[in-house]
Amino acid sequence: MxxxxxxxxxxxxxxxxxxxxxxxxxxxxxxxxxxxxxxxxxxxxxxxxxxxxxxxxxxxxxxxxxxxxxxxxxxxxxxxxxxxxxxxxxxxxxxxxxxxxxxxxxxxxxxxxxxxxxxxxxxxxxxxxxxxxxxxxxxxxxxxxxxxxxxxxxxxxxxxxxxxxxxxxxxxxxxxxxxxxxxxLETEADQRKALTDILENSSDVDERYYASEKVQSDRRESVNDASTIPKPSVWHENRAGRVTARPYCGTLRASSSWHYMLVNGKRNPTVRELLRLQGFPEWFNIDDSNRSRARRLTGxxxxxxxxxxxxxxxxxxxxxxxxxxxxxxxxxxxxx
The missing domain is CATH 3.40.50.150 (Vaccinia Virus protein VP39)
Incomplete structure (x- = not known):
């Protein structure tokens, strides 16, 4: 060969x-x-x-x-x-x-x-x-x-x-x-385990990734009993305003509403998490100083x-x- x-x-x-x-x-x-x-x-x-x-x-x-x-x-x-x-x-x-x-x-x-x-x-x-x-x-x-x-x-x-x-x-x-x-990833358990592996420790995530308390409150009110939703999960808001919590991420998009996808209904994925969601190696890097740019490129x-x-x-x-x-x-x- x-x-x-x-x-x-x-x-x-x-x-x-x-x-x-x-x-x-x-x-x-x-x-x-x-x-x-x-x-x-x-x-x-x-x-x-x-x-x-x-x-x-x-x-x-x-x-x-x-x-x-x-x-x-x-x-x-x-x-x-x-x-x-x-x-x-x-x-x-x-x-x-x-x-x-x-x-x-x-x-x-x-x-x-x-x-x-x-x-x-x-x-x-x-x-x-x-x-x-x-x-x-x-x-x-x-x-x-x-x-x-x-x-x-x-x-x-x-x-x-x-x-x-x-x-x-x-x-x-x-x-x-x-x-x-x-x-x-055939089962919900498989999906949630893979999501866990990809997410950074919450203590390492900068506050700028978190949605406002108003947005977080709106998300909690949009689902049935938010306290019972397993973690980790990704909360998706579709164009009709419906919010669904899943053990995996929806399609990463180059452009969309800023908070259409929130980890545990609270924050946006970090730039490192976006790269991991596309399967990039850990050495691959995108500057996270401009999150809109990073989201567009990974999407x-x-x-x-x-x-x-x-x-x-x-x-x-x-x-x-x-x-x-x-x-x-x-x-x-x-x-x-």
Missing amino acids: SRFTFADLFAGIGGTRAAYEAVGGECVFSCEIDEDAQEVYERNWGEPITEDDIRNVDADIVPPHDLLLACWPCPSFSRMGKLDGLKDERGMLFYHIVQILKEKQPKAFMLENVKNLRFVKDGTAYETVRGALEECGYTVFDEVLNALDFGLPQHRERLIVVGFRDDIAPDEESFSVPTENRAK NTVPVPMVHTVAKALMSELDLDGTSANIQGTGTAALD
Whole structure:
């Protein structure tokens, strides 16, 4: 087996990179337009982003690579957005991925987007996406995955699209995108234990993370007998104002009401907890002086253990190097 290379498009802070480096990959090209994400990426990975705007990237400048990885912007397909699909400027960025695939012809690719991509415009948006990928010469597999099934106490569903170049593609019967790993959180006890492992000691949490007494009181009044709710729990307020306490976190969002998610109905997750909820290793750091910035960046990244499990399946199918690097997360979020 040989070591493999990958291109990291729409790199964000590097969640996809973390997963693929953990199975022996080497990043040879990265692209990210957000300046805050660039700063975090460059500081943690020790190298600059190669290019900032995918719209200015000519395929000729992208080095040869074995795998193309891209988590292109999701607002065009999210139920939280306008559902403009591929007609939206951000949705159309998908075609820059297509152009690079056509010209560079890597062995395989992995794309990520919101679950709702399958349903936008009565499913025609995803049919267009899949058709364009197949026209590039790839056999396509897809699956909706949930971070809960990969050891993270976060309900986060994402569509993973994997493609193999047709000349080396497996049969549909012999390959499937993995839907869980050994750390799957099947029971409430599993979920609460994983949440406990991720949360910092309350004595270590700065007061600025706590909601006002008015907000905390409103939350207590919105649930049935707050004193009986087991700890730890995460209290979620949906857009209709309904509050639900769960033994896991809901989907981390880049933007939302500030107190939509409170630990034990009292405080926001810390920046370290947000990183742990996405499965990042403890050495990975985001400055917590601007919590809005940190929340946006962590809400826009991927669950690392989920992508890592997909990466291992790809490496096995392609007979590429599966040597794991030491980027373990914390508790049940550790990569297996």
